[in-house]
Amino acid sequence: MVPMLLAQISDLHIKPPGRLAYDKVDTAAFLRAAVASLLQQNPMPVAILATGDLVDGGHAEEYAHLQEILSPLGLPCYVVAGNHDERHGLRTAFDGPGFEYLNQTGEFLQYAVDLGALRLLVLDTVVPGEGRGQLCEQRLRWLDERLAEDRRPTLVAMHHPPFASGIEYMDHFGLENADAFEAVISHHPHVERILCGHLHRSMQCRVGGAVASVCPSTAHQVALDLRPGATGAFVMEPPGYQLHHWHSGRLVTHTCPVGDFAGPFPFG
Secondary structure, X not given: OOOEEEEEEOOOOEOOOOOOEOOOEOHHHHHHHHXXXXXXXXXXXXXXXXXXXXXXXXXXXXXHHHHHHHHHHOOOEEEEOOOOOOXXXXXXXOOOOOOHHHHHOOOOOOEEEEOOOOEEEXXXXXXXXOOOEEOOHHHHHHHHHHHHOOOOOEEEEOOOOOOOXXXXXXXXXXXXXXXXXXXXXXXXXXXXXXXXXXXOOOEEEEEOOEEEEEOOOOOOEEOOOOOOOOOOOEEOOOOEEEEEEXXXXXXXXXXXXXXXXXXXXXXX
């Protein structure tokens, strides 16, 4: 089997030029650093998967800013809607060469991508105007039908993770109908990985026999506070992205922090 490397970025929260998220976080500068890090990868990923909250307010100016920052990568980019995105604005912004896959979508921003040895299915978990996620019967039926039509190892990408993280503040804005989603996944053992965002830190959980993996944010991270009733907060832990390496019939996920670190140094 030919190895393949897929990069995942998530929760970019790009604002209009010159604006900060929460009056503190220069999300654009952080994303530029992530792009620079990705350009240093050898081998380079074959594509980018962006698992939602691409921008902060769903505005055209923000999507234009996002495209300008991502443009040096020159790679296919598969976009997922998050609760901070706006479906129409996202479709309008990414209406051009390389984004023909969006023509597959109807009411929901859902589509299938042929990655050769792997298949990618993108799910829309957005509830317009709300932070929580939802998978209605129509969206779950689409997933079940797409999984039944092709038995290749499959990646399912979605913004809201299908499990409770234990971070109570974030779980309040979690995915409704996660049990029904898990039931669908359990009927399709060829689901290799469920790739998510939303939680702004790396975590993993088994769902329906597959591993659900959350990508950290390219900017700020959600504070890891597992106490009941804890107030939601963010921290400036190192930003990051993930590399999903398909080789020898397995998918290995690497979480890559973005920053200036000493090394590499030889062991000898």
